[in-house]
Amino acid sequence: MRNLPGRDQGAEGGEGGERAQRAAGPEGAAQRVLGEALLDACSDAGASIGMLYLPDPARRVLHLAMAAGVSREFALPWSRVGLDDPVPVADAVRDGRLVWLGGQEETARRYPRLGLVLPYDFALVAAPLPAQAADRGGPTGAGLVLLWPGSHGPRLTDAERRSVETSCHRLAHILGQAAEDGRPIRPPAQPVTLRPLPPPTPGPVEAAAALAFVRRLPGGNCALDLNGTITFITPEAAELLGAPVSQLRGALPWEALPWMDNPTIEDHYRATVISRMPRSFTAAPPIGRYLRFDLYPDDTGISVRIRQVADQPAPPPAPPTAASAEPSPSRATALYQLMHLAATLTEAAHAQDVVDQAADQLVPALGAQAMALLVAEEQRLRMVGHRGYPAELMARYDGMPLSLDTATTHGLRTGNPLFFGDESELLAAFPAIVVADGMAAWAFLPLIASKRPIGTLVLAYARPRTFAPGERAVLTSIAGLIAQALDRARLYDSTHQLAHSLQTGLLPHALPRIPHLEVTARYLPAAHGLDIGGDFYDLIRIDDTTVAAAIGDVQGHNVNAAALMGQVRAAVHATAGAPPAEVLARTNRLLTDLEPGLFTSCVYAHIDLAARTAHLATAGHPPPLLRHADGPTRMLHLPPGLLLGIDPDASYTAIEIPFTPGTLLTLYTDGLVEVPGEDLEEAISAVAARITATAVDAPLDDLADDLIDHARSGAPRTDDTALLLLRSRTRPPAQGNGT
Numbered sequence: 003m004r005n006l007p008g009r010d011q012g013a014e015g016g017e018g019g020e021r022a023q024r025a026a027g028p029e030g031a032a033q034r035v036l037g038e039a040l041l042d043a044c045s046d047a048g049a050s051i052g053m054l055y056l057p058d059p060a061r062r063v064l065h066l067a068m069a070a071g072v073s074r075e076f077a078l079p080w081s082r083v084g085l086d087d088p089v090p091v092a093d094a095v096r097d098g099r100l101v102w103l104g105g106q107e108e109t110a111r112r113y114p115r116l117g118l119v120l121p122y123d124f125a126l127v128a129a130p131l132p133a134q135a136a137d138r139g140g141p142t143g144a145g146l147v148l149l150w151p152g153s154h155g156p157r158l159t160d161a162e163r164r165s166v167e168t169s170c171h172r173l174a175h176i177l178g179q180a181a182e183d184g185r186p187i188r189p190p191a192q193p194v195t196l197r198p199l200p201p202p203t204p205g206p207v208e209a210a211a212a213l214a215f216v217r218r219l220p221g222g223n224c225a226l227d228l229n230g231t232i233t234f235i236t237p238e239a240a241e242l243l244g245a246p247v248s249q250l251r252g253a254l255p256w257e258a259l260p261w262m263d264n265p266t267i268e269d270h271y272r273a274t275v276i277s278r279m280p281r282s283f284t285a286a287p288p289i290g291r292y293l294r295f296d297l298y299p300d301d302t303g304i305s306v307r308i309r310q311v312a313d314q315p316a317p318p319p320a321p322p323t324a325a326s327a328e329p330s331p332s333r334a335t336a337l338y339q340l341m342h343l344a345a346t347l348t349e350a351a352h353a354q355d356v357v358d359q360a361a362d363q364l365v366p367a368l369g370a371q372a373m374a375l376l377v378a379e380e381q382r383l384r385m386v387g388h389r390g391y392p393a394e395l396m397a398r399y400d401g402m403p404l405s406l407d408t409a410t411t412h413g414l415r416t417g418n419p420l421f422f423g424d425e426s427e428l429l430a431a432f433p434a435i436v437v438a439d440g441m442a443a444w445a446f447l448p449l450i451a452s453k454r455p456i457g458t459l460v461l462a463y464a465r466p467r468t469f470a471p472g473e474r475a476v477l478t479s480i481a482g483l484i485a486q487a488l489d490r491a492r493l494y495d496s497t498h499q500l501a502h503s504l505q506t507g508l509l510p511h512a513l514p515r516i517p518h519l520e521v522t523a524r525y526l527p528a529a530h531g532l533d534i535g536g537d538f539y540d541l542i543r544i545d546d547t548t549v550a551a552a553i554g555d556v557q558g559h560n561v562n563a564a565a566l567m568g569q570v571r572a573a574v575h576a577t578a579g580a581p582p583a584e585v586l587a588r589t590n591r592l593l594t595d596l597e598p599g600l601f602t603s604c605v606y607a608h609i610d611l612a613a614r615t616a617h618l619a620t621a622g623h624p625p626p627l628l629r630h631a632d633g634p635t636r637m638l639h640l641p642p643g644l645l646l647g648i649d650p651d652a653s654y655t656a657i658e659i660p661f662t663p664g665t666l667l668t669l670y671t672d673g674l675v676e677v678p679g680e681d682l683e684e685a686i687s688a689v690a691a692r693i694t695a696t697a698v699d700a701p702l703d704d705l706a707d708d709l710i711d712h713a714r715s716g717a718p719r720t721d722d723t724a725l726l727l728l729r730s731r732t733r734p735p736a737q738g739n740g741t
Contacts, residue, residue: 032180043169050278051149056189065189070196073229090128095145101128104156110475114482122276123152131174151278221309347487357387371464377457413448420446424466443467449485514543522702526723536567537724542578547612550578553669554604582619582656593647602646619656631664635690673723
């Protein structure tokens, strides 16, 4: 089955503990002692599950070395944890403190990712191992995780705390001793799963009596191990399930019985294993009757009682769903969609992306009919986005003062969620409210990021609804994930806007009018989701017949790149009029003195309209394109020059070209021609051919638009594009230069 308990394929006999016990040599003995210490840690503290994490010696990563009380399939998703991940053991090891989670709702609130993947009732402690192991050459930054059944109280008792501390010291001592002996224990390639001690084996008479007792019970009975494998089943149970005993014993139910290949059934099993609490559910095999399953877990497996539901008719064939029906998806199905949401939210670059992805996946997954996302700004609510609500209704909430006592502002003030199963519950809590959205049930979830409320997620349902504790925990986890994604996206949007404003302010607002020279320029930002870069262009009037043109690209896509672009433009302006090689050399020396840590490519052209010549030099920039009035467009292969900002002593060489009337010089940055997976020279040649296909006297604005449109219509560009076109004329243009 997918990501669910099954047989431990990599361990002998199906259990990693046996493998560890059979390991030969001193290293195997140390592993065995460490495994026994982990099992004792669980037993002494009364915990049902234990996990030991060891650090990666080369990276900020923790590896799960051993796990007790769960199958390897349960443990594998948590087998590698980054020290900066929002996971309890990472916080415990990184901060050197004990982390306690007293229940499902606290887990969902403080660790949304954990609460979403394991939306079950359990208590958890994560503790760092003391430094004595490191003092003796052992690993630094190891951690212990213990889980208690959902019946555990919300607080860690003093006795349990002392037991955890004692176990951490014992584990650290074993690790330190192994390192001192020259045989340090390293994280294995796969976590070792330890089998708990089995109960005493009964004698023949007692075993026969126990079997007779089980078979006298009404219905059917079977037993599962912690991997989900059927270890025992009565003929009565096999008959109810519709398969022979020989087919079921030793198999996973959802593999042996196709009708049990259902994520909901597996979710019940998973919840029982993690919470160690009894659980019941009803399912219908294809033989036309309902069966009730009662699951009773302990640390060695699960006892299952199966009974036919006598007072319930046989399930009829599922009728087509009416168009107006809005059935709620099962929780297992919803969790699958929500895990997908969690993955896609990590890629959301802008706040609107968060709204779109949450609405597209969240609303249908939860059976909700409407969603609104609001944030707090300057003591007022601001609407980020909504789905399923009319815009005019949402406009009423935009700008609402946070001081008002409403369900929407409650979470921002207190950090606590609110759930209302029907309109009467909402009016009882907020009598002054006017229900105008046409909905019948609501969840108001605070968006908490960096331990502070930043907004509110509102989910609305068309029919009254009972919010069970499990659903409340799932919704709280979802709100936490959205809050983290939204906080990142808003920071990105702010940085993006700052960079955009900075770059816009530094680029020329208008190009100077030069007699006998036609000029136009364009700037195209990179594809959606990328930062503003450092592309720039400039046209500098020297005198009535002399002009300097420059275009360049600062490495990077952030505020620093945009700021450095302004410094490069200033440096070029300060030396404009000097020979191109000298302009680039002086600018290069200035940039190396500034030590910005970023490099810049640039082409500088000095155009003498009276002499009808142009001198050009390059600092690692794509080649300009030149078209004379009587010929095709070709690349200008300038003498190569080093990027600006690398070597203060770098020198540059200029060439002279004729710049007669009708000559067109095209300067551009690599965003115009560079497409991932395509040959750069072929792409430049394609642009040259496009220019050649244009009439010699075509308006430059039309040509610039055509080139930019062509770049935009192709594959997504990963860089900004700057374009500067210059054409010599026999007389001044009839209209002003375009920008």
